[in-house]
Amino acid sequence: MRNFMMNETKVMEFILIGFSDFPDLQIPLFVFFFLTYLATLTGNVLLMTIIRVHRHLHIPMYFFLSILSLSETCYTFSIIPKMLVNLITEEKSISFTGCAVQMFFFIGFGGTNCMLLTAMGYDRCVAICKPLHYRVLMNDRVCIQLVAFATVTGFTLSLIDTYFIFTLPFCGEKEINHFFCDMAPVIQAACTENNGIKIVIFIFCIVVVFGSFLLILLSYVLIFNTILKIPSTKGKCKAFSTCASHLTVVIVHFGCASIIYLRPKSVYSLEKDTLISVTYTVMTPLLNPVVYSLRNKDVHLALRKSLGRNLCAWVR
Incomplete structure (x- = not known):
């Protein structure tokens, strides 16, 4: 705590180098990231609205999806606006406190997303393996408790990680080789x-990333075991189709997270990590509404109904 409150050199701000190595691409990158961010916000807000409006989507699977969309929206908001500002201004600094706050929310929402995906995997497991008991095992109270647990756990681990990192001594004005x-x-x-x-932080990353992935993997082992027992090919395809969207998001989300946080130190590279970070901070949040809108028949149908209704109202 002493280092945090009375840092020897009293570091007041950091310099985010980000994409400074590409001075000629600052404006094109700004346009690309801005449009992607706008699409992400539009997609997630639209998905949350559709789930809210259409009563046939008021089931646990879509409840978790709407919470995931909200979390993804907050997750991107903690990073992308500052990145966009830095791309079009000469001043690329962030205050010491601002850096700590940004890290806290980034890790908090990131950890929450991991556990929400785990809850969604559990929901699919119960729906396929225990269909007759689904309404009992996945009632409203259980769903709310799972979301609350994911949020509290994610932000508690985030608080611990952020505290430990910002108790480290920082000497003078420091450049951070990231955006x-x-x-x-x-x-x-x-x-x-x-x-x-570093060991403490690595352990927490293992708990959140690897632990969540193992639970999801266990859910899908049980799911696939149940699907294989279904006699008809049509029944197998129908059962698997309810998991396809979730499985796609899981592979991308945990794939990027594992490369960043669970890779050996010998293959560590800040430059490569910056490029990979673009994937899970900018592109992955956009993947969520796109995948669930295009691959999920219920959401796709509800989207078409909403757009058709609005178009008819506009024509009138």
């Missing part, structure tokens, strides 16, 4: 090597 305050680049900016803190 936001992610854990590894900020730790690299510290004056000293503190392996103890």
Whole structure:
């Protein structure tokens, strides 16, 4: 706590290098990221609205999906607006406190997303493996408890990680080789090597990322085991189709997270991590509404009905 409150050099801000190595691409990158961010916000808000408006979507699977969309929206809001500002201004600094706040919300919503995907996997497992008991096992109270657990756990681990990182001593004005305050680049900016803190943070990453993925994997082992027992090919396809969208998002989400947070130190590269970070901070949040809108028949139908109704009202 002493280092955090009375840092020897009283670091007041960091410099986010981000995409400074590409000065000629600042405006094109701004346009690309801005349009992607706008599409992400529009997609997620539209998805939440459709689920809210159409009563036949008021079931646990879509309840979790709407919460995931809300979390993804907040997740991108903690990173992308600052990144967009830095792309079009000469001033690329972020205050010490601002960096800590950004990291707290980024890790918090990121961890929440991991556990929400785990809850969605559990929901699909119950729906396919225990269809007769689905309404009892996945009632409203259970769904709310799962969301509350995901949120509280995600932000509690985020608070611990952020506290440990910002107790490290930082010497003078420091450059962060990233476009936001992610854990590894900020730790690299510290004056000293503190392996103890790195181990603690790595353990928490294992708990959130790898732990969530193992639970999802277990759910799908049970799901596939049940699907294989279905006699008809049509029945198997129908059962698997209810999981396809979720499985697609899981593979992309946990694939990127594993590369960043669970890879060996020997293959660590801040430059490569920056490019991978673009995938899970900018592209993956857009994937959620796109995949569920295009691959999910119920959402697709509800979207078409809503657009058709609005078009008819506009014509009149």
